[in-house]
Structure formats: structure tokens, C-alpha cells
Amino acid sequence: MSNSAKAEAVLALHRFGMGPRPGSIAAIGTDPRGALIAELDRPLTLTAAANLPSSAKAYRTVADANARRTARAKQAQQQAKKQQMAAAPVMSEDQAQTQGQTQGQGQEKDAAEMAAKQAADAIPDPGRPIYLQEAKLRTEAALAADIGFAERLVWFWSNHFCISANRIQSMSGAYEREAVRANALGRFVDLLLAAEGHPAMLFYLDNLESMGANSTAGINRSRGLNENIAREIMELHTLGVRTGYTQDDVISFANVLTGWTLVPPGADPEHGGQFIFNPRLHEPGGQTVLGKRYEQEDAEQGRAVLRDLAAHPATATHVATKLARHFVLDVPPPALVEQMAKTFRDTEGDLKQVAIAMVSSDEAWRAPPSKLKRPGEWVVGMARATGITIVDPVRFTGGQELLGEPLWRPSAPKGYPDDEASWIDGVGRRLDVANNFAERITGMADPQVIIEDLFASEIAPEVKQAVGRAESRQQALALLFMSADFQRR
Amino acid sequence: MGVVNHLPTRRELLVGSSALFAWSQMPRIARAEGRDPRLLVIVLRGALDGLGAVAPVGDPDWLSLRGDRALVLDGKTPALPLDAFFALNPAMPNLHRLYKGGKAAIVHAIATPYRERSHFDGQDVLESGLVKPGMTSSGWLNRALLALESGGRVDPRGSRALGIGSVTPLVVRGSAPVMTWVPQKLLPASEDTQNRLLDLYQHTDPKLATVLQARMKLASLGGAPGTGDAMSDDPTLMPPGIARVRAYFAEAAGTAARYLAKPDGPRVGAMGFVGWDTHIAEGAASGQLYNLLGALDGAFAAIESNMGAAWQETVVAVVTEFGRTARINGTQGTDHGTGTVAFLIGGALTGGRVIADWPGLKPAQLFEDRDLKPTTDLRAVLKGLLRDHLRVEERVLADAVFPGSADVKPMGGLVG
Structure with missing residues (x-):
């Protein structure tokens, strides 16, 4: 492999994957773009998920x-x-x-x-052990992937359609598997329908007891409508903020979604916790959302609105911008965003095609490595570089928490931010984590081997020098993990 | 606590005979004398500046060699006099007290047989006990333990040797079972690691450099020892400051002592402390090195108090892979060198003296005109301790524990 091909392979691993691990440069071969696209054709199957509860x-x-x-x-x-x-x-x-x-x-x-x-x-x-098992499964998937592009997309969409384990710990991991992972390489509309109709999301965004003023339940009670999910779907999940929807649109859409709830767990030992449309909560009659009339009488009304939101051009731009910001640059090149948005529109939101459009664009590769990896990516990157494949979820989730990105626990429905400014002040803490991790793995990882084999020596000469002059192997590893080459992409 | 190398069959045989365990864990010959000796080895990784720790204040060339960086008896922080010639770094009052009470000895101008200047290789020679690096995956302390059991039998409970830290130090690794204990506190990144990272960032990533600098500033403002960072919401991850290093050293060493003191506990242990690679702003009298030596001194106090009555039968050997340049370098630090010091403390020692065949500090007296010339082989000291304290046979020491060291005679009279 030529040096430039190696450099592109290393960039592919950092920018679009989970970071280099033993054998990953060879797995990529001479065509990094092709290798990334090929990985989307064979995403990992999580066989161990069979042992986890729905x-x-x-x-x-x-x-x-x-x-x-x-x-x-x-x-x-x-x-x-x-x-x-x-x-x-x-x-x-x-x-x-x-x-x-x-x-x-x-x-x-x-x-x-x-x-x-x-x-x-x-x-x-019992919620915590379930959470930990799910965390283990997800993290080990990231460690097992050749490149990790498909896993990175799962992580991205999971954060886009985030819920919080602080409110609904039991479902947090299963939600990601059932709603996000299953649709991350499919069509956006299916991902949207799966996410918004998932009991975890309905719980998280307060829709379980939202009821129409004129619904059977609403007439008899003083309780009523909750706008939360309707607003967040339009603002965060689809159109994006300030794209023209009004407060009336939010209220109408919230009315549309009344009745989207779950089967109470005590009432039904077999189906408790599953999605159900409860007509007693649903606001009867048609609703107007974004100027369109929806006359359906049941959950189909909500699905129809979601389908139209998915097809809205603002959604294409919003999603393309977020993807490009996550993978390429905090302020993504407009041409790249437009190319991805166009693909989104042309393919009716085929997310795999949008991902392919991104890695096929020169813009996505030309950008300097100025993105700061989020804590989760960075920690997984260290583990991959070391050849670790088995995760202690207590330790891993603890580390994530220390670094400000507790797994599945963002502080708001917006999810974790994706810009350097949000994360850079946490670099000091990363040093403690890197130092501690380096101490633990110093017997099993050789910094020179990581540099030469995993990074194909594609690393700044200053880093090589600092690693070579370190006072101990632990220090050498800590410096390597903390280097800009390891933290930026 | 992880225990490796179980021998279940023999364990089954011995279940219920706890008295037998207690005996079998004692070095064989020492036990026949009614003694129950303990040995703890502390490895200072990164190469300790022996001249910054124990200064030859009586050497006429000392001041000209180190200039205003030289420890002196009448400085702002005066060195603590040991004898007419040597003085101890002022950060180590505990060691000074032990020395005055005859329970500490210092060996100066000492080195392993390694004469290159790579940390990794130097530590390998130091801990493996071999003359060259990369030749074995076992350490001299472990092999000494094996030799203590006739026929190489090992203790079935696997608790004769103790390793402290999440990575067992090589010196105690090997086929004799080792139990390990990992301190709960996160070991903070050392000041040295931070300085190196800052230097790296300054050359590669100015934004990251700014962030790291801000954090180091915050840490240097410090709080009271142990209170950490008031701005941090997480008590387990305070910014690294010397208070955290002190706490870590004291906890790790103190815990080792507690285990070694137990009647049925391990009898030898090993641990490593990092951070001694003082290339920049060494600060022997008031900075980096002063702080680290102070933390080490605190570890000595923790060992002494936690050993309890077993202190009388204890020897602690503090060793490092090599020394540092005799002269100060261009960044107010010192670079990798050769000769250095070893500290020996413990109730079993015949101490109160600095043992040195002093080579002098004139340019021609320095090793390769740059380092303190080693005049004592570290193996002589270690062999002396193993022979006279643990009662390992001299022949075994020359063959199995320190192979190829037949011409390095064990130093006598260290324990009494």
C-alpha cells in the first residue's frame, strides 16, 4: 500500500469508523471509500442480543x-x-x-x-443490570467491527433520536436495538416511525398520558394535552428549529399523537410495555398540520403526519447537516451538505445512500482533522487500539460518565452536542482516564506497535518522539492516547 | 484481589491446617531461627536523580557542578545532614528520622549492570535481575521466593508475594504465585506526563495546549491536601496535584504494609511509583522532585505505622532503573544518567549510614563525563538483603536469582 493510501485508510478509521484496531488497515485495503461502503452491506448482527429482554x-x-x-x-x-x-x-x-x-x-x-x-x-x-448488559453488547459491537462505520451510524441515530436512561433505564438499550439499529441503514421514514412509536420515546417525551380535550378520557378528567413530543419531533427529529412550523402546528400534531401510549405493565403480563393506540385518549376528528388536513381516525393519523415530515425538504437539510457535522466538520462544507440532502430527497430518505453520498464526496475527506472525538468514540478507540474485545460495562459506563457522556443519559432531548467547544474543556479529564487506562493495559499494549501497525506510522513525528522518550510504557501510552492524532479526526 | 496460579490439589490436602500455612509462608531458614522477615521492594520508574535526593555537600566540586540548583545545608530549604559528607533532600524528614535512629541506610553511586539509557530496558534489567534486557518474563524477587521452598514447591494459597497496582511489577512476576491489590484511587497523571503532553500539544495542537494549561493552572492553585478541586463535581477525579500523588503513594504503600504485617499474609511485596523522569524543571529543593520525594517520604511513614510490630522484621528497598546526568541540562532538569541512590529502610536494618565508595564529581571522575560513576553494583545490595534477611542461599542467588552474578559478592552487615 502506498503511503497516501495508508493515510486515507487511517483517516477512514478515525473519521468514519471506531478507530484503528489490529488488522483494520489491512481490512480496508487500497480503497477506503469502497471498504466503508462495503461495510454498510454487512452490518454486524448482535447474536448476544438474543439473550437480552425486549x-x-x-x-x-x-x-x-x-x-x-x-x-x-x-x-x-x-x-x-x-x-x-x-x-x-x-x-x-x-x-x-x-x-x-x-x-x-x-x-x-x-x-x-x-x-x-x-x-x-x-x-x-433489575433495571441497572439490564442497562449494563445492553451497554456491554453495544460497546463490544463497536470493538468487534472491522471499521465501525455502520456502528458509528447507529450511535449517531441513537443520539439523534435520544431517550434518557435517567427516566427509562429498563428500555434504554432495547430501544436502541429495536428502533434505531434495526433502521439505521434503512429509510428515514421507517426509523422515524419506529423511534416515535416506541414506548421508550413515548415515555421519555411524556406522551403516555397525553389526551385530547374531547377524547373519552379527556372529557371526564381535568388532565389534557402534552405538547412535548410533537414539538421535539418537529424541532429536533425532523424539520429542525425555525423552519416555519407554528405553535398551532405543534398543538395539532400533539392532538394527532394522543392515544400513542403503552400497555400498562400490571394489566397484561404478556403485552405490558408494548406500544398501543388507546382510542379513549385520542382527540377525535381531523387535524391540520403544516397546512395539510389529516382526517384519519386512529394511529394512522399520526403515521401520516410523520411520513410527511420525513419527506419534507427541511428534514433532508436538517438531517444532512447533522450527519456532516458529526462526521466531517463542526461547520460542514455547504456543498457536502447539499449533496447529502439531495441524495436524501432523491432516494426518499434512504439513509444508506445518504451515508454513501457522504463518503463518496471529496469534501468529506479533504477537511482537516479538526473534529474532537466525543468521549465514547475516544474511549472505544483506546480499547480498539489495545486489541481489547471484552468490556466490563461497569468500568466502561463509569468512564463515560466521568467524561461527561454517560451512555444513553443525555441531559436533554437534543442529545449530546457534536462540536469541539462542547467537549474540549473535558480534555483534562481525559488525561486522568488515559493515564489510568494506560496503567491497566501497559502489560498488553506496545505503543510502538500501535504506532507502526495500527496507525501505519501515520502519526505526527512529534508524537512518535514523545512516545519514544517517555519514562515508562504507561506514560508512552497515555501520551499516545492523548495526542491530537488520537483525539481528533 | 486477584490470585493467580492456584494449585488446587495441594490446597485441598492442606485445607484446615492453617498453622501449616503460616509456617509454609515463612522463608524456610529464617523460620528455623524463629524469625518472620518481610521484604518490600519499591521501584521508582523514570530514573531518580540520586544527587538531587542525597547530595554530596562535602564534595568540593558539588557547587560548581549543580550551581544554584545544588542542595546545600544553608539554602532556603536546607538539606538535612546525614554525615560529614552527605545531606538528604529536605522533603524527607521521615527518612531522616529513621536514618538517625539507625533504621535507614542509603547506598550512593549505585547502579544495575545496565549501561545504556532506555527506561524500558533499564527497568527490565533492574527487575528481571539479569544482565541484559528482554531475556525473561520473571523477576528476581519471585525467583528468590521459589528458591526458598525446597524443590521449588510453592505455597498453595498463592499468597506469598504481593504486587501492588493494576500491573504486577516484573520484579515479583514469575512462577511463584502472586496476589495483587489495586489501589482504589485513580493514579493521577504525573506532573511530568502533563508537561510532556503540554509540550506535545504546543507543537501540534495549540487549542488543546490552552485547555491543558488552564487545567494545570487550576491544579497548581490547589486546595488543601485531599480536598481537591472545588469546581469538580466528581470527587474521584480531582485535577492532579501533589496532594493526590501523596495520597496515592501513601495508600498504596500503606496497604502493602498492612498485608505484609498480617500473620498469615504475604512476606514479600513489590510496587512501582512513576514520575521520576525530571527532564524539565527538576526542582530538587522546591519543585517536582521535592514533591515526589515528599510523597515517597509519606509512603515510608505509612509503611512504618501500618507494619505495627512486624516493622522490626521489615526491610524496604527503594530502587530505580538508573540515575540522571550529574549536571543540570538546558531546561533546569537532568537527563538520563547512570549512578544513583538506593534507599533501605526498616526495623530490621543496621542503618544510620551512607554506604558509598565515592567516585568524585570532577569531569574525569564522571561516567562518560556526564553521569555519576557507579561504584556499587545494586545486585550486591539486593543479594546481601536476600541472603541475610530472607536467608536465600548464596549459590542460588548467583545462579537463579541474579544469573551471572557470581563475581558480585553480597554486601554483608545490612541487617542485624
């Missing part, structure tokens, strides 16, 4: 445990109260009034609450 099953498991916790807590609380009453001295009304009645009651309440909490804590939360 989102509905995971949700039921956690709901069951919660129900048992509540029952146990209630029981304990009642018992504690009974004991206190039996032990309390009998006071006259006057005495009680003069001796600080409220204080005494407060103490009783505290003791009962503590008893309740202890009883509840005795039943462990």
Missing part, C-alpha cells in the same frame, strides 16, 4: 419489582406506625398541644419512612 419485557420486569417494592414499603410503614402507637404514652389533649405535637409526629413519620425505604431497598432494581 424493551417491553425489560419494562415489565422493572415495573414488577417496583410494585413489589411499593407493597413491601407500605407494609413496613404500617407496621412501624403500629409499633409507635403502641409504644406512645397516652397524653391528654392539653399535653399534646403544649408538648410540641408536630415534632413528635415528625419523628414518627421519619421512622416509618425509613422502615419503608429499607423494605423497598431489600428488593434490588
Whole structure:
């Protein structure tokens, strides 16, 4: 392989993949663009996913445990109260009034609450082990991929259609598998329908109990419409902010989506946690969204709006811009964005074709490596460089958290940002993580081998020199992992 | 805690006979004398500047060699006098106290047989006990342990040797079972690593350099020791400062001592401390090296107190792969050299002296006109300790523990 081909292979691994790992340069061969495209034809199958619960099953498991916790807590609380009453001295009304009645009651309440909490804590939360297994599966997929372009696309779309495990931990990993991974190389409209109709998203964006004012349930109750999901779908998932939709569009669309909810877990041990359209919550009648009338009577109404949003030209531009910003440059070249948006429009949102359009464009390769890898990419990159294939999910998710990108826990529906300014101040923390990681793996990784074999020596001479002069192998590895060549792409 | 190399069959045989365990973990001959010796080896990775740690203040060429970077008895931070000729770095009051009490010795102008200047190879020779690098994957301390059991039998519980850190130091690796303990605290990136990274960024990525510089500034403002960074929301990842290094050294060394002190615990241990490669702004009297030596001194105090009664039967050997240039370089630091010091502390020592066949500091007296010339072979010291403290036979020391060292006689009289 010529030096320029090697350089392009290394760039392909950093910019579009999960970073170099043993054998990846050879796997790419002389045609990096072709290799990236070829990987999209054979994305990884996660065989271990067969052992993991579906989102509905995971949700039921956690709901069951919660129900048992509540029952146990209630029981304990009642018992504690009974004991206190039996032990309390009998006071006259006057005495009680003069001796600080409220204080005494407060103490009783505290003791009962503590008893309740202890009883509840005795039943462990099954959500965390599920989350950790899912984290392990996802991370090991990133380590196993030859290049990792398809995995990077899964990560991108997962962040675009993010939910938060802080609110719905049980489903967080299964959501990604069921809604995102299954559609990341398909058509955008299918991805959109899968994501917005997924119980995890409906839970996260507060749609479960959203009801139309004139729905059967709405007439009888004081509760009503929740606009959250309708707004975020238009602002974040499809059209993009300030693209012409109005507050009325948001309200109409929110009405359209009333009734999109899930089967209550307690009510149905087999289907609890699955998507269901509940007509009792649904606002009857037609709605106008973005000037178009939707007269459908059920979930089809929402699907029709989503299909039109997916086909909207603003969505093509929004999605193309975000993709190019993530992979290529914080301020992506307009020509590249337009090329990708055009492909999106021409192929009715075929996401694989959009990805191919990106890596086929010279613009995507010509940009200087100025993107700062997000913490997740960077950590996976270190593990890949070391040849690690098995992940301790506690350690890995802990590291992600320290670096400010806890897995599946963005602080807002916008997901994690993709620009250098958001992440660069965290570089100091990366040094601690790199130093610690280097200490752990110093026996199994040779920095010179990483530079020569994995990076095909395509690394700044200053880095080679710093690595060569390091006082220990640990320091050499830490410097290598912290180098701009390793953190930027 | 991970324990490797189980020998289940023999373990099954011995289940329930805990007294036998306790005996079998003791070095064989020492036990016959009713002793129960402990040995802890601390490797200072990066090459310690022996002259910055123990200064030859009585040498007429000392001041001209190091100039205003020379440790002196009447400086701003005065060195601590050891004898008429040597003085100790002021960051090490504990070591000074131990020395005055006869429980510490210092060997100066010492080196392994390695005469090149690569850290990795130098550490390999230091820890493998062989004359050349890259020849074995076992360390001299592990082989010494093997030799203590007749017929090479090893303890079935696998707990005779202790390694501290997530990577077992080579010196204690080998076929004798090793248990390892990993400190819970994240080892902070050393000041040296940060300086190197900053230098790298300044040449390759100015934006990253700015960020790193800001962080280093914040760390240097510091807080009280142990309190870390008030601006950080995460107590486990404070910005690296000397307080964290001190805490790490003390925790790691103190834990090693606790295990070694246990009646049924391991009897030898090894650990490594990084950060001694002081090319830039060495700061023997008040900077980098001063801080690191202070942290090491704190580790000594932690060992002494955690050893409890076992301190009387303890020797701690502190060694490094090589020394540094005798002269200060162009960046107020020192480069890779040859001769350096070794610290020996412990209740079992016959200390209170600096052992040195002093080579002098005139240009012609320096090794290759740049380094302190080594006049004592580190293996002589280590062989002396292994022979007189653990009772490893001299023949075994020359053949198996330090192969090819028959002409390096064990140094006598170190323990008493």
C-alpha cells in the first residue's frame, strides 16, 4: 500500500469508523471509500442480543419489582406506625398541644419512612443490570467491527433520536436495538416511525398520558394535552428549529399523537410495555398540520403526519447537516451538505445512500482533522487500539460518565452536542482516564506497535518522539492516547 | 484481589491446617531461627536523580557542578545532614528520622549492570535481575521466593508475594504465585506526563495546549491536601496535584504494609511509583522532585505505622532503573544518567549510614563525563538483603536469582 493510501485508510478509521484496531488497515485495503461502503452491506448482527429482554419485557420486569417494592414499603410503614402507637404514652389533649405535637409526629413519620425505604431497598432494581448488559453488547459491537462505520451510524441515530436512561433505564438499550439499529441503514421514514412509536420515546417525551380535550378520557378528567413530543419531533427529529412550523402546528400534531401510549405493565403480563393506540385518549376528528388536513381516525393519523415530515425538504437539510457535522466538520462544507440532502430527497430518505453520498464526496475527506472525538468514540478507540474485545460495562459506563457522556443519559432531548467547544474543556479529564487506562493495559499494549501497525506510522513525528522518550510504557501510552492524532479526526 | 496460579490439589490436602500455612509462608531458614522477615521492594520508574535526593555537600566540586540548583545545608530549604559528607533532600524528614535512629541506610553511586539509557530496558534489567534486557518474563524477587521452598514447591494459597497496582511489577512476576491489590484511587497523571503532553500539544495542537494549561493552572492553585478541586463535581477525579500523588503513594504503600504485617499474609511485596523522569524543571529543593520525594517520604511513614510490630522484621528497598546526568541540562532538569541512590529502610536494618565508595564529581571522575560513576553494583545490595534477611542461599542467588552474578559478592552487615 502506498503511503497516501495508508493515510486515507487511517483517516477512514478515525473519521468514519471506531478507530484503528489490529488488522483494520489491512481490512480496508487500497480503497477506503469502497471498504466503508462495503461495510454498510454487512452490518454486524448482535447474536448476544438474543439473550437480552425486549424493551417491553425489560419494562415489565422493572415495573414488577417496583410494585413489589411499593407493597413491601407500605407494609413496613404500617407496621412501624403500629409499633409507635403502641409504644406512645397516652397524653391528654392539653399535653399534646403544649408538648410540641408536630415534632413528635415528625419523628414518627421519619421512622416509618425509613422502615419503608429499607423494605423497598431489600428488593434490588433489575433495571441497572439490564442497562449494563445492553451497554456491554453495544460497546463490544463497536470493538468487534472491522471499521465501525455502520456502528458509528447507529450511535449517531441513537443520539439523534435520544431517550434518557435517567427516566427509562429498563428500555434504554432495547430501544436502541429495536428502533434505531434495526433502521439505521434503512429509510428515514421507517426509523422515524419506529423511534416515535416506541414506548421508550413515548415515555421519555411524556406522551403516555397525553389526551385530547374531547377524547373519552379527556372529557371526564381535568388532565389534557402534552405538547412535548410533537414539538421535539418537529424541532429536533425532523424539520429542525425555525423552519416555519407554528405553535398551532405543534398543538395539532400533539392532538394527532394522543392515544400513542403503552400497555400498562400490571394489566397484561404478556403485552405490558408494548406500544398501543388507546382510542379513549385520542382527540377525535381531523387535524391540520403544516397546512395539510389529516382526517384519519386512529394511529394512522399520526403515521401520516410523520411520513410527511420525513419527506419534507427541511428534514433532508436538517438531517444532512447533522450527519456532516458529526462526521466531517463542526461547520460542514455547504456543498457536502447539499449533496447529502439531495441524495436524501432523491432516494426518499434512504439513509444508506445518504451515508454513501457522504463518503463518496471529496469534501468529506479533504477537511482537516479538526473534529474532537466525543468521549465514547475516544474511549472505544483506546480499547480498539489495545486489541481489547471484552468490556466490563461497569468500568466502561463509569468512564463515560466521568467524561461527561454517560451512555444513553443525555441531559436533554437534543442529545449530546457534536462540536469541539462542547467537549474540549473535558480534555483534562481525559488525561486522568488515559493515564489510568494506560496503567491497566501497559502489560498488553506496545505503543510502538500501535504506532507502526495500527496507525501505519501515520502519526505526527512529534508524537512518535514523545512516545519514544517517555519514562515508562504507561506514560508512552497515555501520551499516545492523548495526542491530537488520537483525539481528533 | 486477584490470585493467580492456584494449585488446587495441594490446597485441598492442606485445607484446615492453617498453622501449616503460616509456617509454609515463612522463608524456610529464617523460620528455623524463629524469625518472620518481610521484604518490600519499591521501584521508582523514570530514573531518580540520586544527587538531587542525597547530595554530596562535602564534595568540593558539588557547587560548581549543580550551581544554584545544588542542595546545600544553608539554602532556603536546607538539606538535612546525614554525615560529614552527605545531606538528604529536605522533603524527607521521615527518612531522616529513621536514618538517625539507625533504621535507614542509603547506598550512593549505585547502579544495575545496565549501561545504556532506555527506561524500558533499564527497568527490565533492574527487575528481571539479569544482565541484559528482554531475556525473561520473571523477576528476581519471585525467583528468590521459589528458591526458598525446597524443590521449588510453592505455597498453595498463592499468597506469598504481593504486587501492588493494576500491573504486577516484573520484579515479583514469575512462577511463584502472586496476589495483587489495586489501589482504589485513580493514579493521577504525573506532573511530568502533563508537561510532556503540554509540550506535545504546543507543537501540534495549540487549542488543546490552552485547555491543558488552564487545567494545570487550576491544579497548581490547589486546595488543601485531599480536598481537591472545588469546581469538580466528581470527587474521584480531582485535577492532579501533589496532594493526590501523596495520597496515592501513601495508600498504596500503606496497604502493602498492612498485608505484609498480617500473620498469615504475604512476606514479600513489590510496587512501582512513576514520575521520576525530571527532564524539565527538576526542582530538587522546591519543585517536582521535592514533591515526589515528599510523597515517597509519606509512603515510608505509612509503611512504618501500618507494619505495627512486624516493622522490626521489615526491610524496604527503594530502587530505580538508573540515575540522571550529574549536571543540570538546558531546561533546569537532568537527563538520563547512570549512578544513583538506593534507599533501605526498616526495623530490621543496621542503618544510620551512607554506604558509598565515592567516585568524585570532577569531569574525569564522571561516567562518560556526564553521569555519576557507579561504584556499587545494586545486585550486591539486593543479594546481601536476600541472603541475610530472607536467608536465600548464596549459590542460588548467583545462579537463579541474579544469573551471572557470581563475581558480585553480597554486601554483608545490612541487617542485624
